[in-house]
Amino acid sequence: MVLVLAETQKGKFKKASLEAVTYGNKTAQVLGTDCAALVLGPASGLEELGKYGASKVYHVPDAGLDNFDSQVYAAVISQVAEKTGATVIVFSHSALGKSTAGRVAVRMNAGSVSGANTVPTLEGGAFKVTKGVFSGKAFAEYEIKSDIKVLSLMGNSIPVESSGGPAPVEELSVEVPAARVTVKSLERVEGTTPLPEAELVVSAGRGMKGPENWGIIEELAEVMGATTACSRPVADTGWRPHHEHVGQTGIAIRPNLYLAIGISGAIQHLAGVNNSKTIVVINKDPEAPFFKAADYGVVGDLFEVVPRLTEAMKKFKAEQG
Numbered sequence: 001m002v003l004v005l006a007e008t009q010k011g012k013f014k015k016a017s018l019e020a021v022t023y024g025n026k027t028a029q030v031l032g033t034d035c036a037a038l039v040l041g042p043a044s045g046l047e048e049l050g051k052y053g054a055s056k057v058y059h060v061p062d063a064g065l066d067n068f069d070s071q072v073y074a075a076v077i078s079q080v081a082e083k084t085g086a087t088v089i090v091f092s093h094s095a096l097g098k099s100t101a102g103r104v105a106v107r108m109n110a111g112s113v114s115g116a117n118t119v120p121t122l123e124g125g126a127f128k129v130t131k132g133v134f135s136g137k138a139f140a141e142y143e144i145k146s147d148i149k150v151l152s153l154m155g156n157s158i159p160v161e162s163s164g165g166p167a168p169v170e171e172l173s174v175e176v177p178a179a180r181v182t183v184k185s186l187e188r189v190e191g192t193t194p195l196p197e198a199e200l201v202v203s204a205g206r207g208m209k210g211p212e213n214w215g216i217i218e219e220l221a222e223v224m225g226a227t228t229a230c231s232r233p234v235a236d237t238g239w240r241p242h243h244e245h246v247g248q249t250g251i252a253i254r255p256n257l258y259l260a261i262g263i264s265g266a267i268q269h270l271a272g273v274n275n276s277k278t279i280v281v282i283n284k285d286p287e288a289p290f291f292k293a294a295d296y297g298v299v300g301d302l303f304e305v306v307p308r309l310t311e312a313m314k315k316f317k318a319e320q321g
Contacts (some may be wrong), residue, residue, distance in 0.1 A: 002028040003086035004054065005077060006037045007096055009188075011044050015197045016092040016153075018052050018160045023153045024090045025053025025161075026119045031088070037167070038080055040073060041065040050167025052160065057169045058084065064176040067183040068096055072176060074103035079174040081108060081148070088120075093152040094196060101152045111144035117157040135248060135271030154275075155196045156254045193227050195246060199256045200226035203246060203273075204234070207262020207283065207302055211239040216303070217261065220310045223317065229253070231263050247272035262302045265290025282306065 004024035006017040021037050028035035037054035039046055046057045060076055077100065081089055089104060091097030093115045105112035117139075118130040126143050129151060133140045195201065202221040208214060221228045228244055235245035246253050248271035258276035262283060263269060270293055273279070281294040284301050291297045298305055 001033050001084055001086045002031065002035045002088040002090060003058075003077075003081055003084060004035060004037050004090040005092070005097070005100075006039050006049055006054075006057075007092055007094060008039065008041065008043045011042050013043070013045070013049070014092070014094075015160065015193075016094055016155050018049075019155065019158050020090050020092045020153050021049055021052040021054050022161045023119065023158045024088075026158070027088060027090065027151075028053075030120055030122050033087075036084060036086070038077065040076060046169045047166040050164050051162045053164060054167045057167050059169055059171050060174055060176070061171060062174075062176045064179065067179070067186070069179040069181050070096075070099040070103060072179050073100050074107060075177050076174055077104050078107040080172060083172065083174070087147065088149045088151065091150070091152040093154045097152045101150050105150040108148045108150070109146065110148035110150045111146040112150040113142045113144065114152045115154045116151045117154045119158070120151075132275060136252075136275045154254065156199065156256070195227055195229055195244070195251050195253050198227035198253065200224055200259075201229050201246075201253060201255045201257065201276075202226045202259045202261070203229035203231070203263065204261040204302075205231035205263030205269075206233050208234070208239070213303070214240070216306045216310070220259075220306055220313070223310055223313045226257075226259070231266075231269050260290055260294075261306060263290055264288050265293060282309075 002024045004020050007014050024035040034055045035053050036056045037049040039059045046059055049057050091101045113129050113131055115131045116129045120127055120129040128141050128143045130139050130141050202217055204217045229246045230240040230244045232245055232247055234240050235242045247269040250272055252272040254275035256277045258273050259280045265288055274293055279294045281290045281297045282302050282305050286299045
């Protein structure tokens with residue numbers, strides 16, 4: 001069986017969780033088995049995971065899981081995997097997944113591949129899966145030979161597919177160890193799609209000349225329904241919050257559209273965004289390195305181009321009704 005951890009935030013399933021369940025279902029089809037989802041802590045609408053491929057949903061509602069602790073989660077997930085006979089365990093390649101998948105693999109003596117971006121294959125009995133390497137410049141195929149396998153799925157690698165119906169939900173009673181970390185408070189960015197899950201991203205760099213000019217970026221993002229991002233120098237100077245920093249030392253993303261405005265395109269930045277399906281660059285310097293990675297480019301002053309682009313987007317949306 002394939003067991004998928006379906007992450008929640010404030011009791012609701014994240015887009016990454018629906019991708020993971022879809023991925024788990026496709027993996028189960030390759031293996032000729034079933035896909036089950038696992039939900040830890042409080043959540044609602046668990047049966048809806050059946051629409052994305054889960055034949056069953058296991059729920060551990062213990063209050064000890066209300067706040068995330070990777071050691072506690074790893075212990076619980078390992079117990080559930082043993083109880084259900086799961087041979088493949090799937091995580092989202094999120095902060096939670098990255099800090100938990102390795103612990104689960106060690107506990108279960110399992111081979112592990114993090115950041116997988118394709119559905120596994122099973123040719124001649126060999127279980128193989130692909131992931132990006134060298135900052136996304138190449139792909140490597142890994143064969144996992146252990147009986148139990150642990151995978152984490154890179155965001156926006158597999159489109160969410162809804163085809164099934166509600167799934168039965170079963171509550172499980174497992175031992176939940178005491179957390180070693182006490183959470184005093186938790187602050188989250190509200191009102192925007194998190195960058196790892198965003199399909200449209202509008203990003204800007206030092207070409208903005210100062211934080212006071214960021215209004216044109218926010219307006220364009222609002223019209224497009226996109227999430228805003230920035231380069232590292234912008235975050236380091238305090239123009240924008242650090243959770244918007246994308247790149248090798250920030251958040252690695254793979255949206256359907258990445259619009260880079262006033263960003264030169266240093267290799268460290270490209271490493272975090274070059275898996276985007278479409279890259280559009282706006283820069284007044286025709287020699288900016290980013291143009292080499294762009295699918296489309298506009299050579300021009302961003303303070304002229306961006307407002308005109310925003311107006312064009314508004315007109316287009318109005319015509320579409």
